[in-house]
Amino acid sequence: MRAAGFLSFYDRFATAPMLVLIIKEEGVSLYSAVQLVTVYVLLYALGQPVWGLLSDRLGRLRVLRLALVGAVLGSVASVAAPGFAALLVARAVTGFFVGSLFPSMLTIVGDSYTGAARAREISNLQTFTALGTTVATLTAGALAVWVDWRVVFAVTAVGAAAFLVLLRRVRLPAGGGTxxxxxxxxxxxxxxxxxxxxxxxxxxxxxxxxxxxxxxxxxxxxxxxxxxxxxxxxxxxxxxxxxxxxxxxxxxxxxxxxxxxxxxxxxxxxxxxxxxxxxxxxxxxxxxxxxxxxxxxxxxxxxxxxxxxxxxxxxxxxxxxxxxxxxxxxxxxxxxxxxxxxxxxxxxxxxxxxxxxxxxxxxxxxxxxxxxxxxxxx
Known part of the structure; x- marks a missing residue:
């Protein structure tokens, strides 16, 4: 759960440090490159109510699996994008699906814990999201320069795929009849x-x-x-x-x-x-x-x-x-x-x-x- 929180914030903050390199390689303006962040955050935010409604209707794990599948596909599309326009669409799609991960984790914490134990789990989750933010800020640009900017998006694809495999063995506590x-x-x-x-x-x-x-x-x-x-x-x-x-x-x-x-x-x-x-x-x-x-x-x-x-x-x-x-x-x-x-x-x-x-x-x-x-x- 904490690692999924790490991944969601890693992917959210990974694009900004690579903008200068993407501008050079894709031959676009700064204004255009910034749209990679803008569309990602916009879809990330606007998708929140959709995921919440689906989670209450269909169940936490079902929606979480759907979001992880979308994160894998969106990240793979980001890696394989043949041009800037395709990359822009791929990042928007990825933002929509990755946007479900952290609220899903937060909701599962709310379902599974009460009292001070819940507060401690939220703090633990926050620690890992902060690590994701920090790692993305400090390493995404370096990876893009030393290897390739597509590798940064590939990390999200691999991570989301790994979580999908791990989720096969996960069973959530009963909802207590709520x-x-x-x-x-x-x-x-x-x-x-x-x-x-x-x-x-x-x-x-x-x-x-x-x-x-x-x-x-x-x-x-x-x-x-x-x-x-x-x-x-x-x-x-x-x-x-x-x-x-x-x-x-x-x-x-x-x-x-x-x-x-x-x-x-x-x-x-x-x-x-x-x-x-x-x-x-x-x-x-x-x-x-x-x-x-x-x-x-x-x-x-x-x-x-x-x-x-x-x-x-x-x-x-x-x-x-x-x-x-x-x-x-x-x-x-x-x-x-x-x-x-x-x-x-x-x-x-x-x-x-x-x-x-x-x-x-x-x-x-x-x-x-x-x-x-x-x-x-x-």
Whole structure:
């Protein structure tokens, strides 16, 4: 399960480091090459609700196998693409299928674990997704230069095929008699978590995009800026370790508060100074916040509508991606004269997120009574 999370984030972040090489080999413009990332992320995000609905209707393993078959075919098509247009289509298809892997894993965790055990498994899953992100960021470009950029996509094909073989022996725990009701994914509390996902995605992932460009503006090479920006993954790994040790003691509401405070400090530092040291620390703190804040909101999403868990998780993930894209689009014009104003505005938005997320989760926990009180440990 954790390795599948690694693979999904490896494939998602592997294309960007290879864009310069693809531009040279395929003879396309930078604008065209960037579309490889754009169409992948777009299909990745828009496919989330589809996979969630199918998972609640058809079952977790059936949908997971279908997604892995699609990931194999899409990756093989990426390797064999005879031209840029074919490669663009292949990456879009791959993004659609790979987009099912992480929400499927998150849903299975929600089905299989309760209480603090669920929180620990979500943290473990986050650790492996962070490793996937870091490995892709640091090695995809090198593999493309030393061997061939097609090898990077071949890794996904081999990995997905291996998981298909392993899944033949997997049996999921019984669902405990939970009645499936997809409509429950669109009641008040799930809709509220989707709204929080939009805001959190905008702040945490959308503005994270500017860390590497801000480092390059300070005079660093693209390679070194990428390495320092990848400290975000180090923050997630370290934060996940801390989160696993903390969650059983303080509960989810406090975890959301800790993550929000960490995110506030990260962007406060970045708004005051865009030095190399400060931005590197900011990247680490954003990763640490991810381990506390994002994992807690994900845990809430697995719990807020048990009768439609896969749908709820998938729509939440989609909301996070849409928020990330919207933030980048809305703030792009603010970067013409530097990044300080973007980080300052994000710092203020983090306060709003903290108040809404901490306050609403506390209310939800009280209203769900003894069950909710135990779930606060998730």
């Amino acid at each position: 009645r499936h009701d997809v409509r429950s994914a669109f009641t008040a509390w799930p809709l509220w978590t989707y709204g929080l996902g939009l805001l959190e995605g905008a702040i945490l992932l959308g503005i994270l995009t500017y860390i590497v460009p801000a480092l390059e503006r300070d005079g660093l090479s693209t390679e070194l800026a990428g390495v320092l920006g990848a400290m975000y993954g180090v923050g997630i790994i370290g934060g996940a370790h801390l989160a696993k040790r903390t969650v059983a003691r303080v509960g989810r509401t406090v975890m959301i508060g800790i993550g929000s405070a960490t995110l506030f400090v990260a962007f406060l530092l970045a708004s005051l100074s865009q030095s190399v040291v400060t931005l590197t620390v900011t990247a680490v703190l954003i990763g640490t916040s991810n381990a506390f804040l994002h994992s807690s909101l994900q845990g809430w999403a697995t719990d807020v509508a048990p009768a439609a868990r896969a749908t709820t998780v998938s729509v939440f993930v989609c909301s996070v991606f849409l928020g990330s894209s919207a933030a980048t689009a809305l703030t792009a014009g603010m970067t013409r004269h530097g990044y300080g104003s973007v980080f300052a505005a994000t710092c203020a938005a983090t306060v709003v997120l903290a108040v809404l997320a901490v306050g609403s989760h506390a209310v939800w926990s009280r209203r769900t009574g003894p069950i909710g009180a135990s779930r606060t440990q998730v």
